[in-house]
Amino acid sequence: MRILLSIFLTLWLAYGALSAPTSLKRRQGRSFKIETVRRASNTIHGPSALRRAYVKYGIVPTNIGVDLDDFEPIVKAAAEDLSKEIVEPDQTGAVSAASVEGDAAFVSPITIGGQELVVTFDTGSSDVWVMNTRLPSSSIEGRPAFDPSKSTTFEDIQGATFNITYGDDSYAFGGVGSDTIDVGGVTVTGQAIGLPTQVSGSFLEDTYTNGLVGLGFSSLNTVQPQQQRSFFEAIAEVLDEPVLGASIKSESVGEYEFGIIDKTKFKGDLVNATIDASSGYWKFESAYYRVGDGELKKNDQATATIADTGTSLMLLDQHVVDAYYAKVHGAQYVASATGYIYPCSAELPNFSIAIGPQHLATLPGNLMGFAEVGTNTTTGETVCYGGMQSNQGLSLQILGDTFLKAFYVVFDLRGPSIGVASPA
Ligand SMILES: *[C@@H]1O[C@H](CO)[C@@H](O)[C@H](O)[C@H]1NC(C)=O
Ligand SMILES: *[C@@H]1O[C@H](CO)[C@@H](O)[C@H](O)[C@H]1NC(C)=O
Ligand SMILES: *[C@@H]1O[C@H](CO)[C@@H](O)[C@H](O)[C@H]1NC(C)=O
Ligand SMILES: *[C@@H]1O[C@H](CO)[C@@H](O)[C@H](O)[C@H]1NC(C)=O
Numbered sequence: 001m002r003i004l005l006s007i008f009l010t011l012w013l014a015y016g017a018l019s020a021p022t023s024l025k026r027r028q029g030r031s032f033k034i035e036t037v038r039r040a041s042n043t044i045h046g047p048s049a050l051r052r053a054y055v056k057y058g059i060v061p062t063n064i065g066v067d068l069d070d071f072e073p074i075v076k077a078a079a080e081d082l083s084k085e086i087v088e089p090d091q092t093g094a095v096s097a098a099s100v101e102g103d104a105a106f107v108s109p110i111t112i113g114g115q116e117l118v119v120t121f122d123t124g125s126s127d128v129w130v131m132n133t134r135l136p137s138s139s140i141e142g143r144p145a146f147d148p149s150k151s152t153t154f155e156d157i158q159g160a161t162f163n164i165t166y167g168d169d170s171y172a173f174g175g176v177g178s179d180t181i182d183v184g185g186v187t188v189t190g191q192a193i194g195l196p197t198q199v200s201g202s203f204l205e206d207t208y209t210n211g212l213v214g215l216g217f218s219s220l221n222t223v224q225p226q227q228q229r230s231f232f233e234a235i236a237e238v239l240d241e242p243v244l245g246a247s248i249k250s251e252s253v254g255e256y257e258f259g260i261i262d263k264t265k266f267k268g269d270l271v272n273a274t275i276d277a278s279s280g281y282w283k284f285e286s287a288y289y290r291v292g293d294g295e296l297k298k299n300d301q302a303t304a305t306i307a308d309t310g311t312s313l314m315l316l317d318q319h320v321v322d323a324y325y326a327k328v329h330g331a332q333y334v335a336s337a338t339g340y341i342y343p344c345s346a347e348l349p350n351f352s353i354a355i356g357p358q359h360l361a362t363l364p365g366n367l368m369g370f371a372e373v374g375t376n377t378t379t380g381e382t383v384c385y386g387g388m389q390s391n392q393g394l395s396l397q398i399l400g401d402t403f404l405k406a407f408y409v410v411f412d413l414r415g416p417s418i419g420v421a422s423p424a
Helices: 006-013 047-057 079-083 201-205 231-236 318-325
Strands: 093-100 105-112 115-122 128-130 155-165 171-183 186-199 211-214 243-247 253-258 266-274 288-291 305-307 314-316 332-334 339-343 351-355 359-363 369-376 382-386 388-390 397-399 408-412 417-423
Touching (some): 128 171, 171 231, 186 231, 211 231, 314 318, 318 332, 318 339, 339 388
Parallel strands (some): 115 211, 128 186, 305 397, 314 388
Antiparallel strands (some): 105 171, 128 211, 243 408, 288 351, 339 382, 351 359, 369 382, 408 417
C-alpha cells in the first residue's frame, strides 16, 4: 500500500535530543549505482536512509536519481516477443528488485510500450500508474517519463480516471490508457495504466521510482467508471505458474520472479497460509507472536495481517510492538517520531509471527533494525530506529519490507495462498 518510512524519519530528525551524524557527505551528481555486493548481516544500515530524510529537509539539495542503466532486466526480453499478440502460457520473467534509500523502497525495471521505466512493485495496491508527459513539465524535468504519444501500442480509455491515495498520504490521479507492459521478458497486452495529471510532492521527490505497479487483487483497483483488472491477474494468464516469488535483500539487489517457485532461492519447506482476497490485499491469519525465546502469545486484537512489498517497515498492533521493545535495552517510544528508537549497541531479540494457524516465521534480531537516525547528545551513542513499529491503530497489521527481507515469499494466485521460507 506504500507506507514509506521517510515520514517517520522526517519527524524524527526534528527531535531535539538527536543530532545528525557528521560523517554524511554531500552527494554529488544525479545518479548512483546500486551495489550488487553486500554488507555484513549484523550491521544496521543508516546513512542512505538518512539521506532520504535529509532530502526532505533540504539539507542535501542534490537530486538523487537512479539511472536506468543500473537496472537491466535479469531475463532480457526477446525482441520478437514484444510484437507477439498471443503469448503462450509457459513463461517466467525475473526482474531485479534494488534497494533504494536504505531500504525505504525496492525498485525494478519494466517497459511500457517499449519505454524503459523503473517502478515499485506494490502487493498492497492494484493500480498501475507512471510518471508521464501529461504531467506539468516541471514535474518530470530531468527524469524518465512515459510518453504515450511515442508508443504505438498505447490507447486512451475514454472517460476513465483513476485516483489513488496510499497509506502515507501520497496520491496520484488522472486519466487511464492501456498499453503493453514487459516484465523480464513476459508481456501483458492491454493493461490499464494510470497517467496521472497530478501526483503528491513525495512522488516528485522520489526520483528513484517512476511509478507503481500494484500486485494486489482487482477489487482494490481504483479506475472509474469501469474497474480494471489488476496487473497480477493479467500476467498470471501468460505465466507458467500464477505466482510471484519475492526475494528482496537489504541494501542490495534482490529479485522478483514471475511464474516460478524458484527452489534455488529457499531452503526447507514453504510454509503456506490461505489468503483472504476479499479486501483486495494479500491478507492472512496471523494471531500469534513470540518475542525472542519467550512464550508464544495470542494476539487477541489481531485484526488481519497483510504482506506488502510497498511498505518499508513491519507495522504491527501497538501492544505487540510494546512487548517487543520491552526486551530491548534502552528502547523508548517517542511520540513525535511515532516510533521506537534504541541505542544501536542494544541487542535486538528475534521475533516470530504466525503465518496461518500453524506456523511461525522467525525474524533474526539482526534484521529487526531499520536505520541509524542520529546521536544521543547526552551519551554520544548512536541511536537507531526499529524496523518494527506500531500500525497506529490501523485495522491491519502490515508485514512490509522489514519482514520480506528476511524470507523468500511466494504470492500464489492458486488458492490464493502465500508461502514463506528461509532464504537459501
Ligand atoms: C480523489 O480521492 C480523494 C479521496 O477519496 C478525494 O478527496 C479527491 O477529491 C479525489 N480527487 C479527484 C480528482 O477525484
Ligand atoms: C505450499 O504451496 C506450494 C505451492 O504453492 C506447494 O508446492 C507446497 O508443497 C506447499 N507446502 C506445504 C507445506 O503444504
Ligand atoms: C534467534 O534465532 C536463531 C534461529 O533463527 C537462533 O539460532 C538464535 O539463537 C536466536 N537468538 C536468540 C537471541 O534467541
Ligand atoms: C540519551 O541518553 C540518556 C542517558 O542514557 C537517556 O536518558 C535519553 O533517553 C537518551 N535519549 C535518546 C533520544 O535516546
